[in-house]
Amino acid sequence: MDLHDLTAAYALDALDPDEAEAYERHLSRCDECRDQLAGLSEAAGALAFGTVAPVPPPRLRAVILDAAAAERTNVVPLLRRRWVARGLGIAAAAAACVVVGFVVAGMQSSHTRDFTVVVGPNGKATLSIRGLATAPHGKTYEAWVITAGAAPRPAGLFSGGASSTVHLRGTVPQKAVVAVTVERAGGARAPTTSPIFSTPT
Amino acid sequence: MAARSEEWALAELYDRYGRSAYALALRVLRDQALAEDAVQEAFLTVWRTASRFVPERGKASTWILTLVHRRAVDAVRHEQRRRGESLERAAEPSVEGVEEDAWLRLQRERVQEALRRLPDAQREALELAYYGGLSQSELAERLGQPLGTIKSRMFGGLSRLRELLGEPGTEVSWTSTT
Numbered sequence: 214m215d216l217h218d219l220t221a222a223y224a225l226d227a228l229d230p231d232e233a234e235a236y237e238r239h240l241s242r243c244d245e246c247r248d249q250l251a252g253l254s255e256a257a258g259a260l261a262f263g264t265v266a267p268v269p270p271p272r273l274r275a276v277i278l279d280a281a282a283a284e285r286t287n288v289v290p291l292l293r294r295r296w297v298a299r300g301l302g303i304a305a306a307a308a309a310c311v312v313v314g315f316v317v318a319g320m321q322s323s324h325t326r327d328f329t330v331v332v333g334p335n336g337k338a339t340l341s342i343r344g345l346a347t348a349p350h351g352k353t354y355e356a357w358v359i360t361a362g363a364a365p366r367p368a369g370l371f372s373g374g375a376s377s378t379v380h381l382r383g384t385v386p387q388k389a390v391v392a393v394t395v396e397r398a399g400g401a402r403a404p405t406t407s408p409i410f411s412t413p414t
Numbered sequence: 415m416a417a418r419s420e421e422w423a424l425a426e427l428y429d430r431y432g433r434s435a436y437a438l439a440l441r442v443l444r445d446q447a448l449a450e451d452a453v454q455e456a457f458l459t460v461w462r463t464a465s466r467f468v469p470e471r472g473k474a475s476t477w478i479l480t481l482v483h484r485r486a487v488d489a490v491r492h493e494q495r496r497r498g499e500s501l502e503r504a505a506e507p508s509v510e511g512v513e514e515d516a517w518l519r520l521q522r523e524r525v526q527e528a529l530r531r532l533p534d535a536q537r538e539a540l541e542l543a544y545y546g547g548l549s550q551s552e553l554a555e556r557l558g559q560p561l562g563t564i565k566s567r568m569f570g571g572l573s574r575l576r577e578l579l580g581e582p583g584t585e586v587s588w589t590s591t592t
Contacts, residue, residue, distance in 0.1 A: 253572045
């Protein structure tokens with residue numbers, strides 16, 4: 214197999230996996246093929262625009278952004294990522310995430326707040342909030358993880374604003390509730406006000 | 415909260431290229447659910463591997479669409495093996511009922527015009543490989559041609575396509591970094 218001949222097929226993703234691997238190894242040693250590939254890939258890439266573009270289902274955007282936010286909380290990236298990167302692994306990982314998302318109408322204004330808690334397979338969770346007013350001076354928002362029979366556990370402070378992403382401290386066990394209260398700056402050890410938001414039990 | 419701005423950048427990237435990505439995946443896969451998976455996997459690969467997000471036109475679109483295409487091709491081959499038959503593919507879907515963005519329409523017309531100007535055999539090889547997800551050996555078998563012929567059709571087709579797309583008068587470029 215003459216590897217120089219495979220440039221166009223590689224640019225079109227028309228090689229079998231073993232051929233593609235062999236070509237990539239060759240590419241690291243062959244300047245000529247690298248130059249040629251740059252040009253041919255550009256042309257192949259243009260083909261992507263040669264087809265009609267239907268609008269993707271609106272949920273796809275949220276699915277991708279939620280999955281991305283959840284991944285940043287995964288603390289064992291290397292092994293997991295490798296596993297996830299294989300074929301259907303990603304779909305499986307996404308399915309293993311518990312996504313609790315809902316919209317709460319703002320109390321003080323007509324703004325709609327959007328709270329989403331994404332719990333990864335390892336229990337790590339990310340809270341995303343949009344449309345929450347910035348905490349008043351001297352105050353902060355505090356997230357809590359509340360497990361039946363235990364005191365609420367402080368899980369992170371944030372200041373609000375157009376959009377907040379909070380990587381919750383610790384893990385969120387099944388059936389736990391995630392809540393947010395307004396506390397004095399620096400946070401409290403236990404909630405002192407009623408939650409402005411909490412996930413359903 | 416460094417991740418926050420990155421999440422915005424990912425959203426921005428999706429808003430710019432999500433549609434092209436989905437269109438490409440759907441063209442190759444012919445199945446909405448599989449196309450959505452391919453798009454999701456591609457964007458998550460970007461998310462995992464980007465050290466920093468710069469949602470600029472040129473490079474980002476090339477990168478994302480390359481990832482989407484690979485995923486889609488892998489999936490279509492996997493699906494074929496599973497079903498034990500080749501899926502009927504590569505026909506251009508209808509424009510009817512699709513509300514097109516002016517920029518995307520312009521790109522599509524430009525690429526399709528360039529494809530039309532290729533010799534039939536070259537166009538067929540490019541379309542079956544790129545949109546159909548056929549490997550070069552599958553192409554050779556399907557078209558009843560030696561592998562060498564397929565290779566030179568793909569090479570000739572892509573080289574000519576590149577020239578046609580680079581011709582002046584087609585000033586709209588997707589490689590410009592705005």
